[in-house]
Amino acid sequence: MELELLLNALVAGLLLGGFYAAVTLGISVSFGILDIVNIAHPAFIILGSYVAYIISSKFGIDPIVVAIVMLPFFYALGSAIYQIYYVSFERRGQEALRGLAFFFGLLFVTEVLLILVFGVDYRYVEAVYIGPTLHLGILEFPLRMLVPALVSIAMFCCLQLYLSKTFTGRAIMAVSQDPLALRLMAVDPTRIKRVAFSISIATAALAGAFLIIIQPVVPSVGRDYIGIIFAICVLGGLGSLPGTLIAALLLGIIESLTSIYIGPSWAPAVAFGVLLLTLAVRPSGLLGR
């Protein structure tokens, strides 16, 4: 019986890690690759959850399908926000203190607007895979965790391919290393940063859909994820998508084991304990620069 408990805890950890990877992907792009500290990213994830909630409950469409349909809108939202960020901060070289405060303000304005519109009672979605569990021998795979994890890994593969095989993708990986050198490749660094930031906000649409599938959501839930996504991004190594995925799975497992063997209320402290440890011991992270 003991072995079965452990194995299922590991499975649960991996599936949770898959979800954490999706939640962290946006920050891995904006903070890891572009050096833009978008502390408001969780607010966009919650926005993705509520968009999935409204449309799927009104039209009965599957939340992940809704998220995929909404990707262009989130992309547009991302480029609008980047334009404000670039004009008011980056161009004036004031992006450090002021840029951080800008995103901090954005985080609260988004959360509070959602509270004012939707109130504070829990919202959830229906989907065919919420509820049933896949049994493989003694292993149990709750579908509502399995589907998001699989789609999340698919998201990672697509983005990694895009970044390594397309011209814009390579430029995105290059822009924070040497923007002037990118100009010498006939590429405008600002356009590239806008594209990358817009992609990072677009991933929030899908991450939000996964979140509301996995657990009912209230506007303030986003704040619980700020720490986790930065912890995973730093642990995985800045600017490395594979590093982020590995760190997310690792953290999912650690958290799953902690809540089973020590107690669920200790789980949130795990992510941050790991983050503080990483910052102290190996700030460049697992695969980072």
Added chain:
Amino acid sequence: MSDVMSTAATQAAPQSASGPILQISGVGKRFGGFVALDGVNFDVARGERVGLIGPNGSGKSTLVNCICGTLQNETGTVTFDGKAMNGLVAHQRTHLGLARSFQLPRPFSSMSVADNIRVPLMYTVATRSGHHLSHAELSDHCHELLKLVSLEAKGSHRVQDLTQVEQRKLELARAVAAEPKLLIADESMAGLSHSEVEDIVSLLLQLNERGITIIMIEHIMRAVMKFSQRLVVLVSGKKVADGEPEAVVQDPEVVRAYLGQ
């Protein structure tokens, strides 16, 4: 002469007068695969005027950063005043009496010109002498140093209002404010007019007379030849020549390194 200058002079001269003030032995530094410094060796005697020259990318600035602690060299040691400095961070080396001006001026933008000079006085001079300078002493020293670089009229101006040349002079004044035994002037004359170059060279000669050892890093050969008692030539991370200026310039190895085979 003002008291601030005389204290520098007395400090630099006797003490452990024996042995060179700076010894660079086998200093190496790499950035990834790129070897910036490849085992550099030379000494600087007390009160000496040394010119450090070499084409762009030869490692001059990297060497300065390794001496001053902004970068830590992987191999070799830098010994200052008989003390090996491996592992010491920049401010500790400044307290030992080693000061530098930056190639691209780095003023403290939220402060006035005079306050920029106040910082090394409050942090290096006060720490070294063990007692904090009074407000009056600080103002006198600031005024003295501003007069030295003829910026006394701009004491309360904001740093952004200074011209390029004035910012270079502020860099030098700030370095001298730390009352150093060794001053490294990193390309403080690049792009200056003929007369401005003369001003800086005479200022550096004046400081040297007061006992401050000076390493000048410049491309302007006319200034380097006039100022230096000795020339050290770096090419792609290695020392290729070290000696009396007239001889070094004629040395075929230097000419080949500079002008190509």
Added chain:
Amino acid sequence: MASSSLRLEGVHAAYGSVRVIHDVSVRVDSGETVALLGTNGNGKSTLIKCIMGIVPPAEGRIVAEIDGVEHNLVGMTTEQIVDLGIALVPEGRRLFPRQTVEENLFLGASRAKARANIKQNLDFCFETFPRLAERRSQLAGSMSGGEQQMLALARALMLSPRILLIDEPSVGLAPVLVSRTIDAIKQLKDHYNLTVLMAEQNFTQALRIADRGYVIVHGHIEFEGRSAEELNNNDLIRKFYLGM
């Protein structure tokens, strides 16, 4: 192939209040290799930066003829100038250290016209610089100085340029590598029939491949040699050069 040339007339430039370039007029005709000679701190790099739009000139005209079509470069952004087909190998190479050799080369071919013939350009680069082929998946930052210089040259070639500007290729290179780099530039120029303007302080090396040269001292063109020989055996040049 229609002609591609570069003309600068009465160019002045400054960093803040410090004047660096004074009334410079330079001509690079189609298919020519012109050297811009002078020791460091005389304005060579600044002039190159004016042409590329990195430093806006205070006065003067900069005209580039690309395959017969004239363009006034002053006022264009750097990326627009590069998109015309004017490539720069920058001082200090400025590679993307955390990306592989191949990724750096592909980045060089970002320009629309260059994407069409990536395959040929890549094969030619690997042929000219076999070392790059061996290390195609190694991070650019981990390569030696000489290898990084080769990669910077190859990356500029991936742009299928018509005009190639090179800013101090010998920077940071050991003397033996400098001559190999200059030979490589000659080889690439002939294969692509390029118009080349090279700012270089290594006088003798530059003249090995230059058809003509200008000597710049304190931001002024002090001397224009109509041929390599004229430049080479001129004591005046050596005096100017060493700034005696």
Added chain:
Amino acid sequence: MRTPLFVLIWAIVGLALYLVFEIFGNDYLFFAGYIVLQYIVLATAWNILGGYCGYVNFGSAGFFALGAYSGVFLYTVGQGVDDFGTEGFGALMHLIFPVPVPIIIVIGGIVAGLVGLGTGYLTLRLRGVFFAIATLALAVVLETLVVNWSYVGGSRGAYIIPPSEIPIFGPYVQFLFALMIVLVIVALTSARLIERSRLGYGFATIRDDELAAEACGVPTLRLKLIATTISGALMGMAGAPFPFYIGYVEPASAFNLSYAVNAIAMPMIGGTTSWIGPLVGAVLLGSLQQLATVTISSAANLLIVGLLLIAFVIVAPNGIVGLVQGWWRKRSANTPTKTSTTSSAKPSTTSGEAKP
């Protein structure tokens, strides 16, 4: 102006405020006033690290709660002091407990200051943004620890029943109000002292150019640790009397996000380069929110703060004080007044920029 005079003036202002509230006679003014004063201390504390050194602390709620829960812990021990018996150790415990609130404030300050020092030591060698993320993580770790610490009430929360009356001040809240006035004076005086001292110059050089600061002999790491300790300690002192003010403390209220938001918004809106900025920001924003809680929900409250923060950060990067200074400099520029040539005593207040 010498420091004692500065303290005297603010003491008089504080006394006047207290008397005016006393005359109007209803407790609401003291309750609302206490919160505004608390925010002045919190904003001033944040600014010492954020405004002067340029290192952003996102975890102000954590440091505030450290102070609050020090109070809860000491109070709980005091309640149970009889279990220790009366001889030897018990007698000693009876001597110490129950600990008077002013002492609790000092202890809360020491605890939070040490945690600030620890966090700083772990992360201040790295880029500023890592410190900001570490403070965020710290706040959540501390909250989790408190939630799981049943002695101080854990997630259920703890009840603190202060004496309803106290000699001299009358209602207990008026005693706490007076204590908070003292804390405000301590915070403002220390911020002003720092600004004008050698320490203040050192902090400004770290904000402007850390590399150049090291070259000038400034021990940047040591100064940064001093800044995090002072800032953390003041935040802990602001939080220490909170349990006695609110009566029931649970992790959600002590670690409330509004502390983190306001601690950043108030200095940003007021101005970060001098002690006046956080004061102006805290008084404006603090009283605005106190008025708002009567009329609109606390959510709308946060919306106002969030919108103001974004607006000021984009439009007026140097805050209200910056705007006034800019306007003053323009006005004095065209009216030819003799500008003194002696160097100004304190760093001129154009705002430098933090390290990314």
